[in-house]
Amino acid sequence: MQIEKPLIINATESEKLKPILPKPVILSTPVTGWNGFYFAYHRQLNHKIPETCPSQHISAICIEGFQANMKINKQWQHKSYSPSDVAIFPADQISPAVEFEQELGFIILCLEPAFLHRAAYESVDADNIEIIQQLQTHDPLIQQIGLALKRELEISIVDSRLYAESAANMLGVHLLKRYSARKLNIREYTGGLPKHKLKEAIAYINENLEENLSLA
Template sequence: MQRSQFLRLNAAQPDSLKQILPKPLIISSPMGGWNGFYFAYHCQTDYKAPETCASQHVIGIGTESFQARLKINEKWQDKLYTANDVTIFPAQQISPAVEFEQELGFIVLCLEPVFVQRAAYELIDTDKIEILQQLQTHDPLIQQIGLALKRELEISVIDSRLYAESAANMLAVHLLKRYSARPFLIREDTSGLPKHILKEVIAYINDNLDKNLSLAEMSIVVRMSPHYFATLFKQSMGIAPHQYVIKCRVERAKHLLINRELSIIQVSQLVGFQSQSHFTKVFRKYIGVTPQVFKNTH
């Protein structure tokens, strides 16, 4: 195949990956993704893909060890990947053709270049960001992030926005620290959020619990990058923003279940859950009983 024949991919377009995937996606982020981050999980057998070029930074994670053939500099090379190995293909760079024979699940994480810039914009010179291609690198943290996102989305895609954005911001900063052409020393402030800013964001969270809150929105409220905001928030509160939001939703749900004649589905919607089954699982995890049992006993 001539290099002029590579396929262009764009994770922002739902049908783009269908060009190279014989079998459909098993799990994926909602249409449009989460503010520039996209997740996909698929399983293929006897897989072959041509050279590709994506609009986003693309990270591939195999769910187990596997043998693959990659076409590098017009020559096929065999590579053995372990469970902690990942591939990183920067945006607008050509990825090699690939083949493998066994059945294999793949997690694919895609980050818009602007997402990476936004993750830590006040900490680095974003005009000089260049992510380096990695055909094979051993990175347990990236694998852990990918598997954690897969588990979260298997429970509920529609209620996973805040968790997904939090994980994606961690991933973006990790890319800048470890895989950028120019090493970035990202400042880690340990002082926490100023009291007036913490009060402002807590008020915003409580006023918007019924909405599908995002890390990007909260960081805009306090005029910080998502990464810097999340880091300082955790230092101030002892838990990450997405964990704090869940805690607030559960506490609000307890109040509504006790004091109002509302159905379980109405309560779940009033505290920001779009899936009643996910609300029930989260509530039981934190309180020890289902919302219905709690309602009947209080």
């Protein structure tokens, strides 16, 4: 008997997601040019997702409570999620198949592995970064990051890049600190920029206010 392989998914390839997320995305950031971060807000009817293997680190945030069946260790289990629950699916790790029993609104926050390496301030060997999968956890910070980004992007996507990248950087550091398989020594910076550097940065911002400035 042929064993089905997990479906490899890339959150930035919307056309290839249609078999598992048939309804079009309601709100999202551009798939390119946002420094390895992608946000999407969906509302999907009761649908099924097979076993998958994501290319990005994905944090999924519930908008409202829902019921689902999830295939864990080859056994289907019934699970109930509350509006404050989140799930974390690390890149290149197998995520279980899920059957949703109702229409569902949810936010996904996707970080490219390279983004997570940058979030560690270059103090961590890339080979030592391993995020632990969370099928259901209560994490108010991830929830608030997702909801804040949704509100910001609903106002304007055009000038929200700096806001989004700052939130994504916070998310990356949070994932590394709370959900890493190894204790990581993430460098902390204090004292801020020297005055002349801060002056240069402010001048650059003022001179480029009409541009969609990035955090970099």
